[in-house]
Amino acid sequence: MDLPFLDLAREVIDLRSFSNLWYWIVLAVMWSTVSHWVLGVPYDMVQRANRGHERSTQDMAVLARVNVNRILTIVEVSGVWATAFAAFILTGLAVLGWIYNVEFCQAVFLLMFPMTLVGAWSVRTARKLRATGFQDVPRLLRYHRIGVQMLGVVFIFITAFWGMWVNVRVNPLGM
Template identity: 60%
Template sequence: MVREIPPACLLDLPLDFLDLLTEVINLRSFSNLWYWIVLAILWSSLSHWTVGVPFSLVARARRGDPQAEADMLVLARMNAERNVAYSETSGIFATAFSTFLLTGLAITGWGYGVEFCQAIFLLLCPSMIVVALAVWTSQRLKADDYQHVSQMLRQHRLIVQLLGVVFIFITAFWGMYQNVNVGPLG
């Protein structure tokens, strides 16, 4: 004897799954845990990789590890040369495209009230500032002929961390404002 499942029960399972899926992956960014995890990972990565050199390597080199110092110098020279060459060949195009992208996100986000675009803007804008800072630090390293690498990388990291504090505060403030005024469920 085969028991028949009523059609209404068959429809409940996919709808519950779809509701769960849209709750986990929704475009209401500021009320979504995934957005805040991405924000934390972004700033952690931006402050760890100083001009392409992991800061743990810089710290080991400052403590006197000769192999770490040699590796730091090689990585710093390689990444600084690459950043400077990229900025000289494609810098104007990259700046124009970045400005276009950020302007489009800002207009769509705040002009038309699309929260997803606001969230992406609040991730990309500070990231592009950090990229510009990395190019500036790379130019300083190259002009200094790589004499004070660990000091310049520490300064770069400190500035990135300060920017991180400011932009995380701005993002958290705006996210709380959106959740209080608009509500977490739209």
């Protein structure tokens, strides 16, 4: 049985994202990673610093300072362009996804949009850290992580609900 290349590619690469296991794995790994690395600082280091581990406290302070300066420099240099580009991409994905009903664009939008919110939140936390002179870094990183986790819960629910709706609507009862 000889399949033409495009038919073979379509069989291997399923663009029906919400019924694809890999999409849900990417979603879980993405949220897990974002909530573990708080402004570039691994959260286990923040916990050890909270318990009084001297080396972790020093490492956390250095990592926080380096990443805050890096984030804020990027925002100062190219923040407007990055925001405009992100808005362009997200708008295109939303229009293609919901106006033209392209499931792949809906799926990518539901991955990217919350990450832009996490990015904006990271900039806000970075500005707070710099404004306070990096006082009480563990507390601000903990609040940032809790906020990111709450955002994750909301968007995982929205994505799961929408994915189930699309799967039921496209293929009701597996028929």
